[in-house]
Amino acid sequence: MSGSLFAVARALAFVLLALVLCGAIFELAGYSSLSMFQNIAEGAFASPEALLNSLGWALPLFVIAAGVVVSFRCGYFNVGAQGQFYIGAIGSAFAVEWLNGAPAFIVIPAAILAGMAAGLLWAAWPGLLRIRSGTDEVITTLMANFIAGLVLIYVTSGPLKDPSGTGQVTASRPIAALYRISDSGGVSPAIIGLVVVSGVLIWVLVNRTAFGVLSSLAGRNPVMVGWQGGRLARLGLAGFLVSGAFAGLAGAIELLGPQGRLVSGFLPAEGFTAILIALVAGLSVTGVAVVSLFFGGLAAASLYLPVIAGLPAAAIDIINAAIALFITARAWPRGLGLRRVRRAP
Amino acid sequence: MNDLIALILGSGTPLVYAAMAGVLAQRAGIWHLGLEGLMIAGACAAVLVTSAAGSLLAGLGVAIAVCVLGSALLWVVIEKLKANPIIAGLGLTGLGLGGTDLAVQAVFDSEATVRSEIGLPRLGAAFGPYAHLSVLVLAMPVVVFALWVLLRRTRFGLQLAACGEHPFAARSVGVSPPRMRLVALLLGGVLCALAGAELALGSLQLFSVGMTAGRGFMAFAAVIFGAGHPVGAAFAALFFSVVEALGIKAQLLLGNALPPDLLLALPYAATVAGVWLSGRLRGGGQSSGAFAELRDY
Numbered sequence: 115m116s117g118s119l120f121a122v123a124r125a126l127a128f129v130l131l132a133l134v135l136c137g138a139i140f141e142l143a144g145y146s147s148l149s150m151f152q153n154i155a156e157g158a159f160a161s162p163e164a165l166l167n168s169l170g171w172a173l174p175l176f177v178i179a180a181g182v183v184v185s186f187r188c189g190y191f192n193v194g195a196q197g198q199f200y201i202g203a204i205g206s207a208f209a210v211e212w213l214n215g216a217p218a219f220i221v222i223p224a225a226i227l228a229g230m231a232a233g234l235l236w237a238a239w240p241g242l243l244r245i246r247s248g249t250d251e252v253i254t255t256l257m258a259n260f261i262a263g264l265v266l267i268y269v270t271s272g273p274l275k276d277p278s279g280t281g282q283v284t285a286s287r288p289i290a291a292l293y294r295i296s297d298s299g300g301v302s303p304a305i306i307g308l309v310v311v312s313g314v315l316i317w318v319l320v321n322r323t324a325f326g327v328l329s330s331l332a333g334r335n336p337v338m339v340g341w342q343g344g345r346l347a348r349l350g351l352a353g354f355l356v357s358g359a360f361a362g363l364a365g366a367i368e369l370l371g372p373q374g375r376l377v378s379g380f381l382p383a384e385g386f387t388a389i390l391i392a393l394v395a396g397l398s399v400t401g402v403a404v405v406s407l408f409f410g411g412l413a414a415a416s417l418y419l420p421v422i423a424g425l426p427a428a429a430i431d432i433i434n435a436a437i438a439l440f441i442t443a444r445a446w447p448r449g450l451g452l453r454r455v456r457r458a459p
Numbered sequence: 460m461n462d463l464i465a466l467i468l469g470s471g472t473p474l475v476y477a478a479m480a481g482v483l484a485q486r487a488g489i490w491h492l493g494l495e496g497l498m499i500a501g502a503c504a505a506v507l508v509t510s511a512a513g514s515l516l517a518g519l520g521v522a523i524a525v526c527v528l529g530s531a532l533l534w535v536v537i538e539k540l541k542a543n544p545i546i547a548g549l550g551l552t553g554l555g556l557g558g559t560d561l562a563v564q565a566v567f568d569s570e571a572t573v574r575s576e577i578g579l580p581r582l583g584a585a586f587g588p589y590a591h592l593s594v595l596v597l598a599m600p601v602v603v604f605a606l607w608v609l610l611r612r613t614r615f616g617l618q619l620a621a622c623g624e625h626p627f628a629a630r631s632v633g634v635s636p637p638r639m640r641l642v643a644l645l646l647g648g649v650l651c652a653l654a655g656a657e658l659a660l661g662s663l664q665l666f667s668v669g670m671t672a673g674r675g676f677m678a679f680a681a682v683i684f685g686a687g688h689p690v691g692a693a694f695a696a697l698f699f700s701v702v703e704a705l706g707i708k709a710q711l712l713l714g715n716a717l718p719p720d721l722l723l724a725l726p727y728a729a730t731v732a733g734v735w736l737s738g739r740l741r742g743g744g745q746s747s748g749a750f751a752e753l754r755d756y
Binding site: 139140143144145191193243247248249250252253254256257258260261264265267268271272386393426428429431432434435436437438439440441442443 | 490492532533536540541542543545546547549550551552553554556557558560561562564565672673676679680683718720721723724727728730731734735738739741
């Protein structure tokens with residue numbers, strides 16, 4: 115227990131260090147770092163509405179991050195959450211489009227499943243390339259993010275284009291109110307239910323199944339997995355698919371919930387933030403639940419800053435990036451993680 | 460044909476410079492995913508300072524200083540704080556993308572693009588259809604060759620490779636792997652600054668937020684595709700820009716027969732194909748355990 119307390123303290127220390135670096139950058143750019151942090155805190159946590167808003171941002175982030183935990187535990191760096199999230203939203207939008215007119219109790223589950231399947235498929239090809247040919251998954255998933263972004267632009271300006279839409283940002287037709295699972299705030303019983311169910315599922319998968327034990331072993335010492343009778347490649351691919359499916363689920367939730375339509379380039383930092391949440395939480399599912407509230411608050415503040423305080427939203431990107439820079443600094447809890455396997459010289 | 464080659468050279472040169480920075484880091488044993496962030500920081504600093512001070516030299520100087528500082532930060536985080544190089548590199552990239560966004564907004568309020576009156580010196584009329592290319596394009600083969608000499612024909616290059624492949628062996632002959640990595644990253648910072656300067660001041664003479672659009676990651680993929688060899692990585696980088704140029708040509712020829720947004724995805728798909736190919740050639744797949752070792756220097 116003291117080991118994990120130590121890990122939490124270390125993670126907090128590095129987050130603080132990252133915030134100091136951000137403060138320095140803000141000052142260099144000519145902003146007062148004090149007022150910047152104060153405004154971010156106001157936008158994120160200062161009032162009940164802000165808290166509710168932050169929760170709305172945190173829910174999809176939690177789903178993606180919990181999925182990311184699974185693939186990172188297997189020792190595979192699936193950094194393609196953003197692309198899987200987009201493709202999930204697109205799959206879900208197509209399902210709604212095709213089933214338009216059917217009763218809601220058919221359309222909504224179908225759209226959610228379509229989103230999960232689409233996210234899973236978008237994670238499947240980098241995973242297969244990785245285990246079949248040893249193609250580095252960091253590069254393929256990063257490229258997959260760019261391709262998914264372009265597919266989203268294509269879909270919103272082609273097949274699902276809103277004909278009444280004007281301006282530079284393309285968007286799809288809005289989804290009928292009947293099929294929405296929340297208002298634009300993003301907090302509703304349906305969404306909370308979905309998020310809690312996926313959280314419990316992943317917690318059980320990670321902590322109470324043979325897959326969970328073997329996968330965290332795979333992250334630490336891949337050779338041992340073979341000796342324990344596990345198949346490293348199969349384990350890694352399963353991790354990929356699980357994380358892709360949950361990123362896709364988050365895409366479906368965003369589409370049916372707060373967004374209500376596909377917009378090209380929506381939530382561009384969602385995947386990166388979710389990966390960050392998984393790392394800050396030390397790849398623990400319960401940790402992810404707490405940490406995603408914090409990052410949900412930051413994400414909520416990214417809308418508050420330019421509108422209310424007149425400060426650039428890029429400040430939030432900088433905070434996230436600085437935390438990413440430092441968070442793996444020995445922040446892996448003891449025995450879990452990506453440490454080098456020492457070879458006898 | 461000539462204008463196609465000029466297009467390829469123009470868009471490929473920043474990739475090649477960034478890939479050379481990646482090669483240096485790769486040989487020292489660091490997977491450099493911060494290339495994207497350093498490149499955009501270099502581009503932003505070059506344009507902002509050049510247009511503000513009216514001097515190209517000042518712009519280049521500040522760009523190099525910024526990139527070298529960023530590289531030093533990455534080194535501290537990886538070597539001193541023992542962070543995971545991949546995540547730290549992605550963090551540096553995010554810092555570069557967000558920091559340049561903030562800097563542009565701080566100076567120009569809400570404008571997303573900044574123009575510069577002064578650009579890099581051009582080749583001039585003597586080069587015919589290549590007149591509009593910058594001198595950095597001409598210098599590119601020289602830099603690649605110099606890097607090849609440095610890495611393959613000098614004591615320093617051998618020591619650097621030892622630090623990447625077997626740090627223990629390097630240490631046993633009195634070479635300090637962390638110090639060699641610092642040198643490699645700082646040199647790479649200079650190259651990234653040149654890559655950014657060429658990207659922004661080469662033919663466009665403007666900086667826009669997020670203008671690198673994944674080119675740094677492509678440069679990193681070129682390093683993998685080129686097996687960490689300077690000449691191989693340079694050709695891999697040029698191959699990616701050939702695909703990009705063909706995509707643009709196809710768009711002009713076919714008009715709207717193919718969706719233009721999907722043609723834009725071609726270079727990214729080519730990058731995946733290149734990395735897949737190099738994985739196959741090295742017989743990957745089966746040796747996941749050995750790969751995990753390679754991954755974490």
